[in-house]
Amino acid sequence: MSYCCGASMIGFIGSFRKQSIMVHKVPLLYCPVCHDVQVHPAVKEEFELVVEYAREDRVREVTLRDTITPEMIDEWKEYGISFQDSEDIEPILREQIDHSLDLLRVSKVLNDKEWGEELKNRLRVLTDQLKKLDKQKEESK
Structure with missing residues (x-):
């Protein structure tokens, strides 16, 4: 479980910028108190590889996952994190x-x-x- 400000963070799918490269459809962790955002630990290595390849190819925007299935979200939820999979917070x-x-x-x-x-x-x-x-x-x- 990921913690921030004394309790757990919220998981969601969004976009994240690193080294001037925007990566879309990334599982992220968000602290609703201090607004810290981090890449979900389950995809951290994959995310770093995608950023590295994009930088080498001089690409400014990439997508981490073309599709995100309910099974993937279930797997990410296994980290014990609340996961927002709808607009209703x-x-x-x-x-x-x-x-x-x-x-x-x-x-x-x-x-x-x-x-x-x-x-x-x-x-x-x-x-x-x-x-x-x-x-x-x-x-x-």
């Missing part, structure tokens, strides 16, 4: 909040105040994002 935010609450309980049992504060901050940010999303849904009705 609300279930992911709720899952992240639940996960953070579980970890907050663990931090209290371990008496780890620093981790607990990181988790509380993460919960504040996730809750604010959920409120904004709810507000947007209300306004669009």
Whole structure:
């Protein structure tokens, strides 16, 4: 599982730029709190090879995978990461909040105040994002 800001990151498929080369259809990890984005560990080596070949061929844009199957997404989910495979982020935010609450309980049992504060901050940010999303849904009705 990939962690950032005290809890897990969200997986999704997107585009990622490295060494002035834009790579599309890349499984990525995203932190909803600090907005850090990383290439998913399951495809990191493949991603690096594609970037290297593109640089050698002087290509500015490439696609990592022509097709992404549900089996691939299931495999990437095995890393224990929430994976956003639709436009609706609300279930992911709720899952992240639940996960953070579980970890907050663990931090209290371990008496780890620093981790607990990181988790509380993460919960504040996730809750604010959920409120904004709810507000947007209300306004669009």
